[in-house]
Amino acid sequence: MARGRVLIIEDDKDILNLVAWHLKAADYEVLKAEDGVSGLEAAVREKPDLIVLDLMLPGMDGLDVCKTLKRNKETGATPIIMLTARGEEADRIVGLELGADDYVVKPFSPRELVLRVQAVMRRAAAPVPAQDVLSVEGIAVDVQAHRVWIDGEEVVLTATEFKLLSELMHNRGRVLTRDRLLDRVWGYQFEGYARTVDTHIRRLRQKLGPYAQLVETIRGVGYRFRERSAS
Structure with missing residues (x-):
């Protein structure tokens, strides 16, 4: 049984397939999209448990995708991990302010990304132990x-x-x-x-x-x- 459904929105096919392979190996069900518009449509239609979102996308960039998802009541609480280039600190900060939960800087270790996915999924599933x-x-x-x-x-x-x-x-x-x-x-x-x-x-x-x-x-x-x- 899959540990959760992850949507990857990434236009670089090599990175897309690499991330997908490692997530599948970690027992996640994987959905793919290669541009912002189709990724946004897949997020609304498929309602994944988490989204891995590249910032540099054709047509509709990752920041606009993130902003649109967070404004939608159906997808607003869906965790997002951004993939960013090393020199895009300003974009990372903007992405976090728009509602992204975390980011991974390219080039990245696929194992690190899987660990981040696991950590964010745990946060979404388990509240802080406290009174009700x-x-x-x-x-x-x-x-x-x-x-x-x-x-x-x-x-x-x-x-x-x-x-x-x-x-x-x-x-x-x-x-x-x-x-x-x-x-x-x-x-x-x-x-x-x-x-x-x-x-x-x-x-x-x-x-x-x-x-x-x-x-x-x-x-x-x-x-x-x-x-x-x-x-």
Whole structure:
């Protein structure tokens, strides 16, 4: 039985087939698309458990595909791992801000990509161990149902955003370092990935609206979720 369905959107056939081979060897069901438009259509039609998305695509680039998927209620929570070139740091940051969960830089090890897929899939499937409902001021998190409400209105978070918010709220009042967040939320610690935490925190704050200030930056250390808003 397959461990999950992964859609690969990549126009380089050699990379596409290489990634597909390694994912199949790891017992994943694989879907393929070679351009942005067909990849977007496949994502909506097939509803994969995860998408591996190249940024440089013909017709419709990866950033536009990511933006469109995240705005669609049916695909907004689908995890996305971006494939980027080494010199595209700005595009990586934009991709994370648009809702991508992770990125892998080309040239990459297929084994590393499979490990990233496994880590992101685990995040999507397993919530942070905690009480069933976390609540601070106007924020309510149903851990088991993976649902979040701000002042009674439901807000859609990605799997990574949900895990990050749950981890912060579960440890409210405590300072969590970036390394700890990488370990607890992403499941790994690699040099240079602290920027990933910062980008996701910024995006999470945007979704928290009037309660963004509850996520406090502790300069040079990490982040803390306040017990209540500052007066």
